[in-house]
Amino acid sequence: MSIKLKALLKSPWVFHFSTGSCNNCDIEILDCLTPRFDIERFGMLLAGSIKHADVLLVTGSCNRMSADRLRKLYDQVPKPCLVVAIGECSMSRGMFIHSYNCPVPLDHIVPVDVYIPGCPPKPEAIIAGVVKLIEKVRSS
Amino acid sequence: MGKRTVVPIGPFHPLQEEPEFFTLTVEGERVVDIDVRIGYNHRGIEKLSERKNFDQSTFVIERICGICSTSHPFAYTRAVEDVFPMEVPERAKYIRTIIAEGERIHSHLLWAGLAGHFLGYNTVFMWVWKLREEILDVMEILSGNRNNYAMFKPGGVRRDIQEEDIGPALAKIESILPTMDMLIAAIKDDPVIHARTKGVGVLSEEAAINFSALGPTSRASGVSRDVRVDSPYGVYDRVDWDMIVTENGDVYDKVVVRMLETIESARIMVQCLSNLPPGEIDANIESVPPGDGIGHIEAPRGETFHFVRSDGTNRPVRHKVRAPTFMNLPTFKSTVVGETVSDATIILAAIDPCYCCTERVAVRDDKGKKIYSGTDLVELSRKKTERIMSRMGIR
Amino acid sequence: MNREEILQDLRSRFAGDILDFQDKSPKRVFVEIRPEALKQVARHVFFDLKARFNIASGIDTRRAIEILYHFTIEDINLMINLRVKLDRDHPVIESLAPWIEATNWIEREISELLGVEFKGHPDMRRLLLADNWPEGVYPLRQDYEEWDETAIRDRGV
Numbered sequence: 001m002s003i004k005l006k007a008l009l010k011s012p013w014v015f016h017f018s019t020g021s022c023n024n025c026d027i028e029i030l031d032c033l034t035p036r037f038d039i040e041r042f043g044m045l046l047a048g049s050i051k052h053a054d055v056l057l058v059t060g061s062c063n064r065m066s067a068d069r070l071r072k073l074y075d076q077v078p079k080p081c082l083v084v085a086i087g088e089c090s091m092s093r094g095m096f097i098h099s100y101n102c103p104v105p106l107d108h109i110v111p112v113d114v115y116i117p118g119c120p121p122k123p124e125a126i127i128a129g130v131v132k133l134i135e136k137v138r139s140s
Numbered sequence: 141m142g143k144r145t146v147v148p149i150g151p152f153h154p155l156q157e158e159p160e161f162f163t164l165t166v167e168g169e170r171v172v173d174i175d176v177r178i179g180y181n182h183r184g185i186e187k188l189s190e191r192k193n194f195d196q197s198t199f200v201i202e203r204i205c206g207i208c209s210t211s212h213p214f215a216y217t218r219a220v221e222d223v224f225p226m227e228v229p230e231r232a233k234y235i236r237t238i239i240a241e242g243e244r245i246h247s248h249l250l251w252a253g254l255a256g257h258f259l260g261y262n263t264v265f266m267w268v269w270k271l272r273e274e275i276l277d278v279m280e281i282l283s284g285n286r287n288n289y290a291m292f293k294p295g296g297v298r299r300d301i302q303e304e305d306i307g308p309a310l311a312k313i314e315s316i317l318p319t320m321d322m323l324i325a326a327i328k329d330d331p332v333i334h335a336r337t338k339g340v341g342v343l344s345e346e347a348a349i350n351f352s353a354l355g356p357t358s359r360a361s362g363v364s365r366d367v368r369v370d371s372p373y374g375v376y377d378r379v380d381w382d383m384i385v386t387e388n389g390d391v392y393d394k395v396v397v398r399m400l401e402t403i404e405s406a407r408i409m410v411q412c413l414s415n416l417p418p419g420e421i422d423a424n425i426e427s428v429p430p431g432d433g434i435g436h437i438e439a440p441r442g443e444t445f446h447f448v449r450s451d452g453t454n455r456p457v458r459h460k461v462r463a464p465t466f467m468n469l470p471t472f473k474s475t476v477v478g479e480t481v482s483d484a485t486i487i488l489a490a491i492d493p494c495y496c497c498t499e500r501v502a503v504r505d506d507k508g509k510k511i512y513s514g515t516d517l518v519e520l521s522r523k524k525t526e527r528i529m530s531r532m533g534i535r
Numbered sequence: 536m537n538r539e540e541i542l543q544d545l546r547s548r549f550a551g552d553i554l555d556f557q558d559k560s561p562k563r564v565f566v567e568i569r570p571e572a573l574k575q576v577a578r579h580v581f582f583d584l585k586a587r588f589n590i591a592s593g594i595d596t597r598r599a600i601e602i603l604y605h606f607t608i609e610d611i612n613l614m615i616n617l618r619v620k621l622d623r624d625h626p627v628i629e630s631l632a633p634w635i636e637a638t639n640w641i642e643r644e645i646s647e648l649l650g651v652e653f654k655g656h657p658d659m660r661r662l663l664l665a666d667n668w669p670e671g672v673y674p675l676r677q678d679y680e681e682w683d684e685t686a687i688r689d690r691g692v
């Protein structure tokens with residue numbers, strides 16, 4: 001494992017990007033930060049800018065307006081960067097699959113490392129997903 | 141005229157709610173113009189709903205907004221029930237009211253927490269969100285889910301509330317009331333919050349009427365407008381509660397209206413839970429005859445409006461959705477202009493649409509010398525709070 | 536004024552403009568009017584009757600484009616729905632936005648999604664659809680068809 005990845009896993013800073021979600025996934029992400037779940041204990045911090053982040057949390061079904069921005073944003077992330085797709089929307093677009101404004105799923109736009117299913121996934125599931133991600137990177 | 145600077149806010153921000161793109165034009169510290177571009181969240185739900193049948197549509201529109209995941213199905217089911225004369229069973233009405241009020245509490249708390257965050261009061265954020273978890277627990281006890289409750293269906297509710305769940309839910313609500321009271325008193329008495337929000341971003345009564353502003357946004361401006369009172373649905377005409385209306389229309393009043401409403405909602409929940417009548421929960425609609433139906437209900441942010449046209453088949457031919465923010469958002473034009481940049485964040489926040497945009501602001505000078513990032517703008521707002529605090533000798 | 540007086544007044548005042556009057560339920564009336572008269576009727580309802588503008592719904596009925604303007608008079612709990620039917624090939628109607636701020640955005644939305652032209656609208660820019668959405672394609676029309684060849688509509692399983 002490269003030194004960069006090792007450092008990244010110690011304290012992954014996350015940036016949260018909503019591509020036309022229903023907010024539920026986004027709120028559950030925020031919930032992870034608040035006292036009951038408090039993932040800041042483990043060094044995970046919500047970063048205000050993509051340039052400070054190591055992990056990109058993507059929610060929502062990638063509509064036409066945000067798909068372009070997502071691609072641009074992904075180009076700006078300092079690599080290595082891990083992408084986590086949160087919620088059914090960002091996996092297959094769920095029930096928005098036939099929407100005229102959501103043409104392609106997320107993983108056709110940026111590479112995705114972990115999928116966390118659920119609509120919305122509970123905070124516990126999100127934490128479990130991130131833990132799996134860390135394990136996956138560590139063992140690779 | 142001083143030099144004008146354009147401040148783009150958004151479209152993406154790390155917190156929540158719809159991405160939107162604001163353009164603030166500022167002259168020095170003053171905001172002289174504001175414009176907004178939405179559409180980053182458009183998923184064509186109205187069209188999607190036309191492909192689903194009446195029952196399936198409930199699930200689609202539940203996912204319009206995670207925070208209003210009760211309001212939209214509620215308005216939609218009422219629209220379908222309005223197409224032809226029918227009665228919803230009593231018990232279903234009570235259950236609907238309970239779920240809708242639970243949602244109002246968690247939505248208002250969510251807002252209060254984030255507003256605190258933008259004022260530089262992370263203590264408020266953490267406290268309020270901790271409290272909100274308790275409400276989500278109540279909802280989980282009652283409906284089995286934290287956010288998307290899936291309780292509604294045209295003609296009634298999908299799931300009953302079990303007798304043995306009522307006790308624990310009531311106990312939980314009672315147990316958080318003292319904390320809520322304490323929190324509200326703390327917010328209302330705090331001199332720093334006063335200094336930051338009183339007289340800031342005033343929406344006048346006339347403007348509120350002409351923009352057709354809704355919900356707490358209009359009630360804080362002295363327009364007593366609440367669908368629960370004006371056109372009672374559910375069991376709101378049978379329980380004892382008060383509509384909260386204040387006069388000033390500034391950010392502080394909007395905070396107060398929302399905070400006091402949570403207490404009223406808790407009162408309604410307690411009354412409904414303790415008087416839940418026995419009986420059927422579903423009217424078992426077999427078909428929807430052709431016709432137009434309109435349903436509107438009071439969501440946490442204001443009136444949610446649904447229009448459904450049926451042609452006698454099993455799907456709506458047209459389903460129009462109007463969320464309250466659609467009407468409240470344009471009021472920025474009247475509230476933000478003339479205020480300072482550091483107050484813009486909290487004014488944008490006060491209407492409860494998408495305050496989090498402010499996290500991704502880049503302020504660009506005309507010559508490109510000065511570039512603030514989004515965090516800096518929130519920082520500006522925080523610094524102002526700190527200055528006020530030190531002037532008051534708090535820190 | 537109570538409900539009957541308001542409706543009576545509306546009927547006599549705009550006798551020539553009302554094409555159809557449907558008193559559906561105690562809370563709802565549907566009034567079909569000539570499109571040319573929309574401005575007078577809507578302003579009367581909004582300013583004189585002190586109704587609140589709820590929203591407008593645009594509908595493609597295949598024969599015509601129909602727009603319903605929903606107004607609520609809160610004191611008497613009455614919703615007045617003004618219905619206009621426009622020619623489907625060239626739907627044009629006068630904008631209400633110069634008078635009633637609240638109609639500004641919804642007119643932008645209807646013009647985008649259904650292709651109705653609002654004459655005299657102060658600020659007709661895109662509101663919802665993406666910047667690269669083709670001109671002249673209106674997703675809420677009944678005959679909308681997918682134009683994007685790159686769209687993927689299966690779940691890949």
Ligand code: SF4
Nearest residue numbers: 021022024087088089
């Ligand atoms: S997965 Fe569900 S909860 Fe998450 S954004 Fe999509 S619809 Fe909302």
